[in-house]
Amino acid sequence: xxxxxxxxxxxxxxxxxxxxxxxxxxxxxxxxxxxxxxxxxxxxxxxxxxxxxxxxxxxxxxxxxxxxxxxxxxxxxxxxxxxxxxxxxxxxxxxxxxxxxxxxxxxxxxxxxxxxxxxxxxxxxxxxxxxxxxxxxxxxxxxxxxxxxxxxxxxxxxxxxxxxxxxxxxxxxxxxxxxxxxxxxxxxxxxxxxxxxxxxxxxxxxxxxxxxxxxxxxxxxxxxxxxxxxxxxxxxxxxxxxxxxxxxxxxxxxxxxxxxxxxxxxxxxxxxxxxxxxxxxxxxxxxxxxxxxxxxxxxxxxxxxxxxxxxxxxxxxxxxxxxxxxxxxxxxxxxxxxxxxxxxxxxxxxxxxxxxxxxxxxxxxxxxxxxxxxxxxxxxxxxxxxxxxxxxxxxxxxxxxxxxxxxxxxxxxxxxxxxxxxxxxxxxxxxxxxxxxxxxxxxxxxxxxxxxxxxxxxxxxxxxxxxxxxxxxxxxxxxxxxxxxxxxxxxxxxxxxxxxxxxxxxxxx
Numbered sequence: 001x002x003x004x005x006x007x008x009x010x011x012x013x014x015x016x017x018x019x020x021x022x023x024x025x026x027x028x029x030x031x032x033x034x035x036x037x038x039x040x041x042x043x044x045x046x047x048x049x050x051x052x053x054x055x056x057x058x059x060x061x062x063x064x065x066x067x068x069x070x071x072x073x074x075x076x077x078x079x080x081x082x083x084x085x086x087x088x089x090x091x092x093x094x095x096x097x098x099x100x101x102x103x104x105x106x107x108x109x110x111x112x113x114x115x116x117x118x119x120x121x122x123x124x125x126x127x128x129x130x131x132x133x134x135x136x137x138x139x140x141x142x143x144x145x146x147x148x149x150x151x152x153x154x155x156x157x158x159x160x161x162x163x164x165x166x167x168x169x170x171x172x173x174x175x176x177x178x179x180x181x182x183x184x185x186x187x188x189x190x191x192x193x194x195x196x197x198x199x200x201x202x203x204x205x206x207x208x209x210x211x212x213x214x215x216x217x218x219x220x221x222x223x224x225x226x227x228x229x230x231x232x233x234x235x236x237x238x239x240x241x242x243x244x245x246x247x248x249x250x251x252x253x254x255x256x257x258x259x260x261x262x263x264x265x266x267x268x269x270x271x272x273x274x275x276x277x278x279x280x281x282x283x284x285x286x287x288x289x290x291x292x293x294x295x296x297x298x299x300x301x302x303x304x305x306x307x308x309x310x311x312x313x314x315x316x317x318x319x320x321x322x323x324x325x326x327x328x329x330x331x332x333x334x335x336x337x338x339x340x341x342x343x344x345x346x347x348x349x350x351x352x353x354x355x356x357x358x359x360x361x362x363x364x365x366x367x368x369x370x371x372x373x374x375x376x377x378x379x380x381x382x383x384x385x386x387x388x389x390x391x392x393x394x395x396x397x398x399x400x401x402x403x404x405x406x407x408x409x410x411x412x413x414x415x416x417x418x419x420x421x422x423x424x425x426x427x428x429x430x431x432x433x434x435x436x437x438x439x440x441x442x443x444x445x446x447x448x449x450x451x452x453x454x455x456x457x458x459x460x461x462x463x464x465x466x467x468x469x470x471x472x473x474x475x476x477x478x479x480x481x482x483x484x485x486x487x488x489x490x491x492x493x494x495x496x497x498x499x500x501x502x503x504x505x506x507x508x509x
Contacts, residue, residue, distance in 0.1 A: 004332035004339040005158060011343025015195075015350065019188060020175050026187050044186055044268070046277035050284035052189035052359075053268040054089070054292075061416045062296050063196065063349045064149055068321035070300025074227035074234040076244045078300060080252035082293035088256025089289045093282035096260060097269040099435045101278065103507045104270045112263040112363075112427065113371045115270075119434045120442035121500045127442055129376045130449050131427070132367035135263055137453070138422035139364040140397060144404035145415035146357035151408060153325060153349055162408040169350070170398050173357050186271070192354060193288070199348025200295045202341060203327050207302035210311045210330065220305040227301075236316070247469060254476035258420045261427030263367075264359035303327060324349065365393040417473070418460065425452035425478030433486050438504050444490030452482030 044052070070078040100115070109115035113131035120127065150169030154160040211217045218228075226232030226241025233244045259265060272278060303323035307314045312326040325346065332342040369389040373379050381389060430448050433440040455478035463470050463477075495501075 003336065004342070007336055007339035008328075008332055008343040008346060009158065011340050012347055012350065015344075015347040016172050019354070020172060022191070023175065023188055044271045044273060046272065046280040047284060048186050048190050049268050049272045049277070050281035051193040051288065052186040053093075053265050053281070054193060054285050054288055062292060063199065063324055064152075064321040065416060066293060066296040067300040067303060067323050068315075068318075070297045071303045071315060071320045071323050072236060072300075074221075074224065074229065074232075075297060075301065076226070076230055076233040077252060078297045079230060080249050081255050082297055084253035084256035085259075085293060086256075086286070086290050087253070088259035090282065090286045091256070092259035092265070093269075093278065093285055096266070096431065096435060097272075097278045097282070098275050099507075100266060100269045100431070101272060101275045103435065106503070106507050110270070111366045111370055112266055112431075113367060114375065116430060116434055116445060117375070119500075119504075120445060121497055121503075122442060125371075125376045127446055127449070128371050130446060132371040132376070134422070134426045134449060134453050135367040136364055136397075138419045138426075139263075139360045139367075140401050141404055141415055142419035143357050143360050143364070143398065143401040145419070146353040146360075147401055147405040148408070148415070149321075149353045150350065151405065152322060153346060155408065163406065166402060166405050169353070170402055173354050173361065174395055174398050186268070188354070189359070195344070196348045197288070197292065199324075199345040200292060200299070203324055203331075203345055204295055204299050204302060206331050207299060207306050207327050210327070211302055211305035211309050216309070217302050217305040220308050221301050224304070227304075247472060251471075251473040251476060254473050254479070255417075255420065257428055257475055257479050258424030259428075260431055261424045261429075262420075263423065263427065264356075264363040266427075266431065267363065299324060299327075306330075361394050361397055364397045365390050368397075369393045418456070421460075421473065421475035421478065422453060422456045424475045425456050425482050428452075428479055429483040429486055433483075433490075437490075438501060438508070439495060440486060440490045441493060441496045441500075443493040444486040444488075447489040448482040448486035451485040452478050455481045 066078050066082065069081075103119070104110075104115050107115060107118040109118050113128045113135070116131055117125055117128035122128065147166045147169055151162040151166040154165035154168075155162045208214055208217055211220070221227045224234050225239070226244075227234040229241070229244070231244050232241040234240075235242050269278065272281065300320075300323060303312070303315075303326070306312050306327065312323075312330055315323060315326070328342040328345045331345070332339040369386065369392075373389060374381060374386070426449050429452060430445050433448070434445065456474050459472075459474040459477050464472065464474060
């Protein structure tokens with residue numbers, strides 16, 4: 001092992017120890033109850049709420065997926081995706097956050113499945129069961145994508161065995177998530193978002209220098225047909241530009257619809273201590289997401305120029321997602337201090353991964369231990385048993401994700417996009433109708449959840465492969481189908497009970 005690698009490894013190990021120690025210490029001081037474990041006792045401040053929401057959203061695709069996509073084909077795919085995500089972030093805070101915080105407190109709901117179930121006055125927890133199963137189905141591969149990103153990082157940097165690195169990452173995440181619960185996860189998300197920001201800033205500046213300056217970066221990008229165009233995309237196989245039509249633009253911007261249905265983001269709104277602080281949270285989140293994704297796209301452009309300058313090798317396929325790793329490795333060759341800085345940058349990738357995986361594990365844990373075990377199956381647990389069940393569920397789900405992450409050639413961006421679509425289509429329309437439409441009923445919501453979840457698989461594996469005008473990101477058609485199912489079924493079935501309507505009117509002010 002070289003001196004540079006030793007410095008990088010030492011920095012990363014210190015970071016992981018810091019994460020575990022901080023998470024455990026926060027967990028020891030947190031409220032020992034289901035609400036404390038899953039929502040931090042509804043005591044989060046506006047800064048923690050904003051940055052926790054964004055850090056839990058910006059998984060490994062922020063530092064690996066988006067730069068890799070921009071490196072591979074230019075700005076179109078990555079930028080239209082980023083624009084959709086930025087719009088979705090702002091609208092989610094603007095439209096959903098305050099209403100969900102207020103309504104969930106009124107209903108005493110601490111998870112998304114319990115909120116939807118109580119919103120419609122379920123006597124038998126059918127909606128709760130469906131919601132919890134959807135969360136488990138889509139969150140497990142989502143967590144697996146994060147663990148895969150950790151494996152790729154250590155394998156490409158140190159030559160570690162891929163699965164060994166995946167297991168180490170899982171152990172770290174499990175340790176502070178299972179002990180500290182939501183308070184630890186939210187606080188670590190804030191810290192990790194800061195590390196991610198520093199990593200993005202340093203690597204883009206270093207990359208520009210290595211490419212020969214900003215003029216060299218832009219000049220190289222201009223030599224690649226369609227690379228800097230929002231209406232064309234660069235095809236690395238042929239070296240030519242391809243049209244980037246309106247349907248494809250809408251398809252990529254549809255990523256923004258996913259925010260309305262992300263359980264691990266929505267619970268942040270439920271956990272803030274005062275709904276009036278959400279306005280400040282919205283501003284912080286909107287600014288951070290625009291800046292961070294803009295820089296992430298630019299890193300892909302810069303990385304390609306650095307490759308052209310001969311400083312790092314040209315990357316192909318899923319290897320393009322390691323462009324930040326390659327730049328960090330290059331930085332580490334300039335001495336001990338640059339190697340430590342490179343270690344901090346790579347810790348930023350771990351931060352991006354862990355800040356999402358921990359939130360997803362917590363949401364999946366709540367879906368199983370709180371909603372399925374206690375509410376659906378009717379197993380009564382004491383406070384101590386509830387906490388034990390929650391923690392064991394975190395471990396079990398992480399172990400399952402380990403097996404799914406076994407393929408080192410898996411594409412992080414593609415896995416994330418599928419899981420993101422699943423949540424957005426299944427929960428997005430259901431949450432919007434639950435919060436804004438008084439006439440919606442439990443039959444309609446049930447139909448929407450099933451239709452949205454099923455259409456993701458149908459469109460992804462049966463319809464989209466046909467190509468042409470049907471080559472649309474599955475989130476958009478599935479979202480529309482789910483919304484239509486809710487509206488149609490709600491209107492052709494009896495109106496909601498008087499008490500359900502009364503509760504809605506009391507909160508809808």
